[in-house]
Amino acid sequence: MNRPVRVVVLDHTAQLGGAELALVRLCAALDPERVQVVVVLFAEGPLVARLRATGVDVRVLPLARSIATTDRHAAGRSALRAVGSAVATLPFVVRLARLLREVDADVVHATSLKADLLALPAARWARRPLVWHVHDRISSDYLPAGLARALRWTARHGPAHVVVNSRATASTLLPLRQGWTLAHPGLAPDQLVADPDARPDPEPAVVGLVGRVSPTKGQLEFVRACAALAARHPTVRFRVVGEALFDEVGYERQVRALAQRLDLGDRLELAGWSGDPAREMDGLSVLVHASPVPEPFGQVVAEGLARGVPVVATRGGGIEEIAYARDGTAWCTLVEPRDVDGLTHAVDQILLDPVTARDRSRAAWADVGERFGIGRTAEQVTRVWELLGSRRRG
Numbered sequence: 097m098n099r100p101v102r103v104v105v106l107d108h109t110a111q112l113g114g115a116e117l118a119l120v121r122l123c124a125a126l127d128p129e130r131v132q133v134v135v136v137l138f139a140e141g142p143l144v145a146r147l148r149a150t151g152v153d154v155r156v157l158p159l160a161r162s163i164a165t166t167d168r169h170a171a172g173r174s175a176l177r178a179v180g181s182a183v184a185t186l187p188f189v190v191r192l193a194r195l196l197r198e199v200d201a202d203v204v205h206a207t208s209l210k211a212d213l214l215a216l217p218a219a220r221w222a223r224r225p226l227v228w229h230v231h232d233r234i235s236s237d238y239l240p241a242g243l244a245r246a247l248r249w250t251a252r253h254g255p256a257h258v259v260v261n262s263r264a265t266a267s268t269l270l271p272l273r274q275g276w277t278l279a280h281p282g283l284a285p286d287q288l289v290a291d292p293d294a295r296p297d298p299e300p301a302v303v304g305l306v307g308r309v310s311p312t313k314g315q316l317e318f319v320r321a322c323a324a325l326a327a328r329h330p331t332v333r334f335r336v337v338g339e340a341l342f343d344e345v346g347y348e349r350q351v352r353a354l355a356q357r358l359d360l361g362d363r364l365e366l367a368g369w370s371g372d373p374a375r376e377m378d379g380l381s382v383l384v385h386a387s388p389v390p391e392p393f394g395q396v397v398a399e400g401l402a403r404g405v406p407v408v409a410t411r412g413g414g415i416e417e418i419a420y421a422r423d424g425t426a427w428c429t430l431v432e433p434r435d436v437d438g439l440t441h442a443v444d445q446i447l448l449d450p451v452t453a454r455d456r457s458r459a460a461w462a463d464v465g466e467r468f469g470i471g472r473t474a475e476q477v478t479r480v481w482e483l484l485g486s487r488r489r490g
Contacts, residue, residue, distance in 0.1 A: 100132045101485035104201040108210035110141025111341055114395050115231040118281035119207055124150040125474040131481060134199050157195060159188055189218045196222035202485035205229060216254045225256040225484040233392045233413060234268045257480055262393045262414030279477050281395050282470030283402050287374055292404025292461045301381035303443055304335035306373055307396050309348045314386030316351055317436050323358040324440040329447055337376045339369040377403045382446050385409035388433045394418055401427055401464040406453040408442040427460035
């Protein structure tokens with residue numbers, strides 16, 4: 097190519113979810129000699145400033161709030177409602193197609209499920225190749241069954257290429273007729289602690305869960321395990337770091353009510369949102385991942401291992417791609433989803449033998465830094481863009 101490939105990245109939200117933070121890291125790691133990125137968001141929010149701080153050109157093309165805030169369960173409940181929403185989005189799709197032509201995009205890259213669907217007609221009308229970057233398992237344990245079937249069919253026939261964040265995500269889409277690429281969400285250099293041995297052991301010990309407060313993240317299971325551990329370890333403290341987003345405030349109230357009912361008092365801190373998850377993990381003796389459903393990837397597990405923190409995680413989805421080294425060595429203690437007794441026992445064993453846990457964490461730190469560096473992710477995604485961009489120009 098005689099100039100960098102010009103890519104327009106689309107996301108329906110400007111909130112700081114896992115996929116959006118991964119996008120920030122990806123944009124910061126791209127080679128400007130090879131790629132020029134314009135990010136188009138369908139709403140205002142904190143992601144705008146985060147991306148602009150990395151030097152990215154960000155445009156906001158507002159999507160009607162009634163459509164932007166429709167969750168995946170409501171969208172899959174009614175075919176009539178889905179048709180009505182499709183009709184309502186037509187003016188937005190026309191504006192988006194016009195913007196793609198004005199920017200002279202070589203490639204369109206959609207990075208959320210709503211953006212995937214809205215980008216299909218817009219990219220077709222603008223005559224630009226479309227990449228879907230899928231961060232969610234397209235299965236009936238995460239999405240309504242009808243919506244999952246529709247998305248799988250569309251993924252096989254709509255975009256020119258599909259990028260997935262894990263093999264677990266890919267398995268819910270295969271067989272794909274077109275090409276697909278595995279690109280794990282990469283870790284930025286500052287997410288990898290320089291020396292895990294230099295991280296002080298909290299005193300007293302602290303067990304924590306870091307992530308969005310949501311039924312898919314398992315805070316209720318974690319609080320129940322905390323109650324059992326509190327009786328066995330009278331000085332250990334517990335922390336839940338994160339807040340509810342979207343329509344999950346009701347679940348957060350359930351978590352607070354359960355903590356009160358179990359009389360955890362000041363042993364358990366519901367710390368709310370933190371802008372520095374690495375610092376939060378550095379203050380933990382054990383990081384818990386308690387998702388009751390399989391994770392598409394499980395960024396918090398990779399981030400915890402990158403800080404040299406012992407991790408207990410639930411099996412399933414992309415977690416097992418992080419938890420095991422290439423030679424089969426297990427870096428995390430894995431338990432079954434919703435198994436509060438198993439979760440309690442796993443954390444208990446680490447608290448009883450912290451030296452062994454730290455030794456394993458140091459080995460995990462070195463392995464995770466090599467396998468999940470953001471440079472690897474940026475190279476994988478850039479190759480996809482260059483391939484599709486060269487085809488369009490050719």
